[in-house]
Amino acid sequence: MNQMHAATQQRCVRVLIDDDNADVADSLSMLFRLYGHHVCTAYDGLSAIEEGRRFQPDVAIVDISMPGLSGYDVARTLREICGDKLLLVAVTALSRIQDKLRARQAGFDHHMAKPVDFEELRSLLPS
Numbered sequence: 001m002n003q004m005h006a007a008t009q010q011r012c013v014r015v016l017i018d019d020d021n022a023d024v025a026d027s028l029s030m031l032f033r034l035y036g037h038h039v040c041t042a043y044d045g046l047s048a049i050e051e052g053r054r055f056q057p058d059v060a061i062v063d064i065s066m067p068g069l070s071g072y073d074v075a076r077t078l079r080e081i082c083g084d085k086l087l088l089v090a091v092t093a094l095s096r097i098q099d100k101l102r103a104r105q106a107g108f109d110h111h112m113a114k115p116v117d118f119e120e121l122r123s124l125l126p127s
Contacts, residue, residue: 013125014038016057018048018074019091020066024114028061031118037125045069052078057086059125064092064103072106079107089124091116 015032019025020043029041040055042048045068052060060078064071075088088110090103095113103111110124 011125011127012036012038013058014040014055015125016040016042016048016051016055016060016062016078018042018045018051018060018066018071019063020044021063024063024091028116028118028121032122035122045071045074048074049077049081052081056082059087059089061089061091061121062108064090064094064099072102075103075106075108087124087126089121091121 015037017025017028017032017039019028022043025041025043029039032039040051040057042051045066048060048062062071062074071090071092075090078086078088088108090108090111091114092099092111093114095111100111112121
């Protein structure tokens, strides 16, 4: 089975991507759309929270280090809005043990270091 055919077997999910680096956010958005997922993109924490309320994502991929609201704040708020059904993935340059612990305490389910491997990231999505 080729890779694109395998991708069509994965359930379509609603993915919120939040990263203040527009190139990273837009690239991830484009890749998830190519695999048939519904995507909403935000470039700062406040926008991500607003979009989370409106879009009700199944998955949120959030950068930790952003101006204004940090990804930790975004994760806590999205968890309150969407509950436990939301899969929260931290994508960050912060990858020390204490960074991973802090991400877990903020409500993230997974912690991935940048640059992220897209196939690994995609494998975390619900099937």
